[in-house]
Amino acid sequence: MLTPLHQQAIASMSYEKPDLVHGYAGQTLKVDLTDRSFEIKPVTREMKDTFTGGKGFDLWLLWNAVTGETAWNDPENAVCISSGPMGGTPIYPGSGKSIVTTISPLTGSVMDSNVGGYFGPYLKFSGFDALEIVGKSAGNTVLYIDGESGNIQLLDMNDLPEESYGLSEALTEHFGGPDRKKISVVSAGPGARHTYFGCLNFSYYDGRRKQTRNKQAGRGGIGTVFEDKGLKGLVVKCTSFSVDTNNPADKDALKTCAKAHTRNIRELDPKQNEMAKGGTTFITMIMNDHDLLPTHNFRYGQHPQAKNLAADVFRRLFDPGFDGCWYGCSVACAHGVKGFVPTTGPYRGQQVFVDGPEYETIAGVGSNLGIFDPYTVLEINFYCDAYGIDTISFGTATAFAMDCYDSKLIGKEQTGGLDLSFGNRWSALTLLHQMAAGEGFGVVLGKGIRKMKEFFSREYGADAALMQDIGMESKGLEFSEYISKESLAQQGGYGLALKGPQHDEAWLIFLDQVHNLMPTFEQKSENLHWFPMIRTWFGLCGLCKLPWNDIVPADNDQTEEPAKVMGHMKLYAEYFSSVTGRQVTPDDLVVMSEKVYNFQRLFNLKMGFGRRTQDRIPYRAMGPATVLEYESRQKRYDQDLRDKYGLDVTGLTTSEKIAALREKREEQYEKLTDAVYARRGWTSDGIPTLATVKRLGIDYPEVVELLAAHGVRE
Amino acid sequence: MIRVDDQEVQWFEGMTVTDLLKQIGYEGSCAVVRINETHVSRPTFDQTLVPDGAQVYLIPMIAGG
Numbered sequence: 001m002l003t004p005l006h007q008q009a010i011a012s013m014s015y016e017k018p019d020l021v022h023g024y025a026g027q028t029l030k031v032d033l034t035d036r037s038f039e040i041k042p043v044t045r046e047m048k049d050t051f052t053g054g055k056g057f058d059l060w061l062l063w064n065a066v067t068g069e070t071a072w073n074d075p076e077n078a079v080c081i082s083s084g085p086m087g088g089t090p091i092y093p094g095s096g097k098s099i100v101t102t103i104s105p106l107t108g109s110v111m112d113s114n115v116g117g118y119f120g121p122y123l124k125f126s127g128f129d130a131l132e133i134v135g136k137s138a139g140n141t142v143l144y145i146d147g148e149s150g151n152i153q154l155l156d157m158n159d160l161p162e163e164s165y166g167l168s169e170a171l172t173e174h175f176g177g178p179d180r181k182k183i184s185v186v187s188a189g190p191g192a193r194h195t196y197f198g199c200l201n202f203s204y205y206d207g208r209r210k211q212t213r214n215k216q217a218g219r220g221g222i223g224t225v226f227e228d229k230g231l232k233g234l235v236v237k238c239t240s241f242s243v244d245t246n247n248p249a250d251k252d253a254l255k256t257c258a259k260a261h262t263r264n265i266r267e268l269d270p271k272q273n274e275m276a277k278g279g280t281t282f283i284t285m286i287m288n289d290h291d292l293l294p295t296h297n298f299r300y301g302q303h304p305q306a307k308n309l310a311a312d313v314f315r316r317l318f319d320p321g322f323d324g325c326w327y328g329c330s331v332a333c334a335h336g337v338k339g340f341v342p343t344t345g346p347y348r349g350q351q352v353f354v355d356g357p358e359y360e361t362i363a364g365v366g367s368n369l370g371i372f373d374p375y376t377v378l379e380i381n382f383y384c385d386a387y388g389i390d391t392i393s394f395g396t397a398t399a400f401a402m403d404c405y406d407s408k409l410i411g412k413e414q415t416g417g418l419d420l421s422f423g424n425r426w427s428a429l430t431l432l433h434q435m436a437a438g439e440g441f442g443v444v445l446g447k448g449i450r451k452m453k454e455f456f457s458r459e460y461g462a463d464a465a466l467m468q469d470i471g472m473e474s475k476g477l478e479f480s481e482y483i484s485k486e487s488l489a490q491q492g493g494y495g496l497a498l499k500g501p502q503h504d505e506a507w508l509i510f511l512d513q514v515h516n517l518m519p520t521f522e523q524k525s526e527n528l529h530w531f532p533m534i535r536t537w538f539g540l541c542g543l544c545k546l547p548w549n550d551i552v553p554a555d556n557d558q559t560e561e562p563a564k565v566m567g568h569m570k571l572y573a574e575y576f577s578s579v580t581g582r583q584v585t586p587d588d589l590v591v592m593s594e595k596v597y598n599f600q601r602l603f604n605l606k607m608g609f610g611r612r613t614q615d616r617i618p619y620r621a622m623g624p625a626t627v628l629e630y631e632s633r634q635k636r637y638d639q640d641l642r643d644k645y646g647l648d649v650t651g652l653t654t655s656e657k658i659a660a661l662r663e664k665r666e667e668q669y670e671k672l673t674d675a676v677y678a679r680r681g682w683t684s685d686g687i688p689t690l691a692t693v694k695r696l697g698i699d700y701p702e703v704v705e706l707l708a709a710h711g712v713r714e
Numbered sequence: 715m716i717r718v719d720d721q722e723v724q725w726f727e728g729m730t731v732t733d734l735l736k737q738i739g740y741e742g743s744c745a746v747v748r749i750n751e752t753h754v755s756r757p758t759f760d761q762t763l764v765p766d767g768a769q770v771y772l773i774p775m776i777a778g779g
Contacts, residue, residue, distance in 0.1 A: 271719065271771045274751065282753050286746055286776060289755030312751065510776045514745045514756070549777035557742050557774050565777075 005174045007142070011036035011154040017127040017147060023085030023246045023579040024048065028061060029128040029152070031143055033229055034075055034135030038152055043129050050697055052540040054084030055112050056596040057130040058101040059603060062110065065134055068606045072105040072221070073228050075135050081120065081186070081234075082130035086579050087542020088121030089328070091243050092258040093265055094544030096121050096326020098202060104220040104499075105196040106393070106448050107476035109607040110600055111220030111499050114539050116325030116334060117202030117213075118184035121542070122147065122238035125245055137230035144175065145236045148182070160232050163386040163436075164189040165352070168203040168212040171233050180205040185212070186234040188223035191387030194438035195446030197397070197478070198223025199390040204325060214355050215325050215334065218390040219502055220477055221448075227388070249581030257574040258328075261547060264568075265330040269551045276322065279333040280359040280550075281311040287363070291633075292483045292509060294368040296406075296422050297399035298472050298620050299629050301483040305372035309362050313374050319353075331546050333358075342379050344429045347386070357381045357391075363481035364395025369402060370422030380432060387436040392502075393448065394435075396478035398428055400449045400471050401441075407470075409462040415441045449473040469625040474617045475500035475609065484621050486636075487513040488665075489524045492672050495617040496528060498600045504545075505532040511563050525675035530564070533593040540596060541576065548572065595696045598680075598688045602703055605687060605710065612686040615673060622665045627654045630661075637661055687712050716768045725766045731759040734770065746773040 018026055030039040043057070051060050058080035065078040080101045089095040098120025104111035123131055126147025133143070142155045161167050167187040176183035185203040192198020200223045201214040217223075248254045269275055273282050284306065287293035291301030307313075319338035324331070337354040357377055365380040366372065384391045404410045405420035412419065418427045418441060434442025444455060449471045456462035472479040477500025484490040490513070493506030506528055511517045518524045538545040553567040560566075569586040577583045584592075604610030623637075624630035630637055631654055641647040641657060645664050649657055677684060681692035690707055691714060693699045707713070716725045718738055726733075731747055731754055745756045748771040754762045764770060 272748075272773055273753075274748075283776075286753055286755050289757050290745075291757075311753070315751075507777065510745065514776075515743050517743075552774050552777075562743075562774065563777075 005157060005170060006159060008156045009153050010141075010156050011038070013038040013152050015040060015127065015150050015152065017150045020124070020245060020247045022249045022581050023087075024053070025124050025127050025129045027128060028057065028130040028132060029145070030061075030132045030134070031152075031154070032135040033133065033137040033141060033154070033231070036154055050595050051599075052085070052592050052596065053129060054082050054087070054542050055099040055101065055536070055539040057082045058099055058112070059110065059596060059600055061130060061132045062101050062103070063599075063603055063606070065132065066103060068608060070103055072103045072108065072225055077103045077134070077225060079133045079222065079225055079229070080130060081123065083120035083124040084540055084542025086246070086575060088124055088241065089243065089246055089254070089258070089579065090241070090326075091255065091262070091328045092575060093261055093329045093331055093547040094326070095542060096329065097538070097542050097544050098217070099539045099542075100200060100217045100222050102222050102225045103607065104222070104476070105224050106221045106450070107500055107609070109475070109499075109609045110603045111222060112539065112600075113200075113217040113219045113222055114504070115200070115202045115217035116204075116215035116544065118204040118238070118326065119186050119202045119234070119236060121326065122184045122236040125238050125241050126236055131234075133229065133231070135229070139230040140232055141230050142171065142233045142235060143231070145234075147236060147238045157232060162190050163346075164201040164214060164388050165212070165386050167233055168201060168214055171235050172203060172205060172212045175235050175237055176205070180212075181207055182237050182239070184236050184238070186226075187232065187388070188226045189386060189388030190436040190438070191384070191389035191432070191446070192223035193227040194443060195389060195435050196221045196224055196448050196451070197390045197393035197446065198227060198388045199384075200226060201385060201388065208321060209319075209338070209353070211353060213325075213334070213336065213353075214385055216385060216390070218392060220499060221390075223388045223390075246579060248579045250578040253574060253578035257571045257578060261568065261571050262328075262330050264553055265547060265551050268554060269331065272551055275546070275550060276330070276332040278311045278315045278318070279335045281314045281357070281362065283359040284362050284367075285310045287482065288367075290514060291486075294363055294399070294481050294483055296370050297368060297403035297470060298479070298483060299403075299626070300632060301485075303367055303372065306367055308372040309366050309374055309377065314357065314362075317374065317378070329544070329547075331544070331551065333546065337378055340378050340382065342382060344379065345383055345433050347382070352382060354378050354382045355385060360481050361391040361395070364392045365398075365428070368395050368399040368481060369428055371425050371428065373425060376425040376429070380428060383429070383432050383436070387432065389432070389435060392480050393478040394432065395481070396472050397445055397449050397452070398431060400452065401445050403470055404456060404462065404467065407466065409467065410456060410460060414456075414460055448476065449478055450476045469619040471618055472620060473501070474621075475614055477501060479621065482507070482509055484509065485623050488668055488672055489518055489527060491617060491622055491669055492524065492528045492676055493531075494621060495615050495669070496673065496676055497532070498597070498604060501617065501621075505535055517563065521671060521675040524672060525679040528676045529679045530590065533590045533597060534564075534569070536593040536597050537589045540592060591696075595698055598692060598696055599698050601682075601686075601688055602693070602698070602706060606706055610686065612673065612684070615686055617669075619662060619666070622669060623661055624658060627658065630654050630658050683712060690714050716764060716766065716770060718770045719772060725764065729764045731762045731764060734764050735759070740772065742772070742774075744772045744774065746776055747771065748773055
């Protein structure tokens with residue numbers, strides 16, 4: 001039993017909870033922390049037709065909340081959270097996702113991040129398709145949405161724990177009492193307050209282990225915005241629910257497609273990647289074997305010690321059991337480690353439960369830092385979550401700082417005496433604790449790679465051109481954890497992604513580099529259209545994409561385009577139709593996403609970005625940036641120059657060969673960019689044409705005006 | 715004897731993954747196989763021995779993310 005918490009209501013409002021109709025509550029909730037007000041707004045027919053739900057609703061609310069001049073820490077910036085029409089369905093795998101959007105402190109533009117846990121579905125079942133939070137409070141503010149009694153409160157709660165695990169646990173107990181499964185909490189932590197890459201933890205109550213678990217909306221500093229608003233937590237309490245709660249248009253059809261997909265996963269996951277036993281940890285060694293696992297700040301793609309971070313190591317550490325982050329998910333990939341004892345920080349010597357790690361964390365805070373100790377990976381994973389810090393940005397930004405240290409661009413006098421050699425786990429952990437405390441070099445690092453580059457150049461005279469090449473960020477966001485040097489399509493997957501280099505738009509490395517399924521620019525550009533659209537669609541509907549293509553039907557290999565896993569896409573079209581009553585085909589899903597995808601691109605433009613110059617990536621994402629890298633794979637690169645580009649490399653120095661290869665690869669990237677823009681219906685500067693926005697029905701007066709301001713009139 | 719997906723396949727001493735795929739006449743685009751609980755990738759197919767009695771699965775696609 002935790003210490004009882006004290007709360008003081010500073011605003012409250014009762015509301016009538018609507019019955020859901022075909023997956024929609026039909027209204028959204030706006031909370032203004034500055035004037036402590038609540039507003040319930042209707043979801044219009046046009047909103048549903050154009051934006052579908054989920055990320056689409058978030059973007060529409062955010063677009064209307066901010067101007068092109070809004071900064072991330074301005075009061076009018078909004079944190080928007082939503083589910084989606086299928087969100088909360090307790091019989092279809094992967095139906096519990098929430099999507100969060102805001103204006104990011106890292107990029108200055110629109111950020112989106114998807115996350116498991118119960119909050120999104122509970123919010124919808126409590127009467128709201130989306131939540132929009134604007135303004136700022138004095139601090140220690142908790143928003144409590146009680147879906148049981150139909151009451152919303154802003155509370156002042158002074159004696160809450162600082163870090164996220166304690167916060168989730170305390171708020172769950174306080175508001176849930178004996179019914180903790182009815183509670184979901186969103187919180188960040190002290191690291192989110194002192195860095196630009198704070199994450200949000202979304203909780204769910206693990207009844208079997210009798211404890212609160214957390215999933216993370218990691219990317220882009222949404223937790224930082226949350227903390228800046230003076231929020232300590234969002235809490236929703238949900239009544240009991242069932243498959244009927246969404247009031248699906250055709251319950252029998254829903255049951256049929258849910259049963260088919262569930263059966264596929266139950267039968268095939270044990271024969272494929274065993275995600276129900278090991279989550280995404282199996283990816284580590286596959287990436288390493290294909291020279292795709294980031295090591296030492298993306299210099300290389302493999303390391304002899306990578307086996308220390310392999311799936312079998314973490315499977316031995318995971319607490320066994322069926323671990324889904326939403327009801328009815330047969331993928332059940334949300335594993336964790338019980339009884340872990342940190343060796344540093346406030347939890348030193350205490351037994352804790354670690355939620356994770358997943359592949360991205362293993363690669364980001366492990367191999368990319370030259371750390372091949374699984375226990376250090378667990379400790380960094382734990383403290384990142386507890387402090388509200390994104391493991392991917394922490395890993396990639398720390399790797400950059402270590403590279404700068406190794407390259408003598410900075411030294412101990414700049415790091416406060418820390419030895420930032422690759423592999424120094426104590427320094428990595430020290431940086432993390434500094435971020436939580438808001439002190440030391442951790443504060444510099446916590447501003448992200450883009451800011452570090454500027455700072456090191458301005459303050460220490462560090463080589464700006466070299467840092468530009470090896471600083472793995474684009475649009476201000478740190479890269480996620482894949483080596484893209486040998487896959488032009490994945491370079492596009494990273495560089496042309498709307499929010500920055502996160503693989504959730506397009507993960508094409510295997511199709512391109514390993515299977516060679518898209519040798520031409522046309523094929524690459526087609527895939528850089530289709531995959532981002534389909535992956536966007538999951539975020540519109542409240543769904544996880546893992547059940548789509550991480551477990552595939554037995555006959556998938558015999559289909560015309562195995563990578564698209566059309567067997568499952570057909571089930572998803574049936575799923576959407578059965579819940580919403582809108583009869584759709586898989587092709588219709590692409591068009592649904594196109595509307596939102598192009599709207600988000602226009603949103604970037606509104607914020608002063610969204611053009612070709614922002615779609616460029618550091619050279620290390622395209623090829624060897626240094627002599628060391630080139631010579632480590634000299635045979636490959638020499639052969640590339642000779643066979644692909646007809647260059648006689650005899651007598652050339654490594655630096656000359658690097659320059660020659662760079663010229664060719666950068667040229668290829670520009671050609672790819674042209675092809676993708678054309679396929680997406682954009683101008684050569686990366687702006688959707690007037691014809692495109694008209695075709696998609698997003699030609700609002702403000703959009704047309706925005707296009708005209710950028711010279712786009714056709 | 716080993717099992718490849720749901721079929722029994724004759725095993726021999728020194729059998730590698732490459733040998734196995736050749737023996738079953740596999741012509742698909744498999745870049746990863748699973749031997750019992752361990753994933754093995756194409757770059758190491760030539761060097762990886764398949765133990766007698768193993769359960770082998772041909773992993774159809776690695777989708778990532």
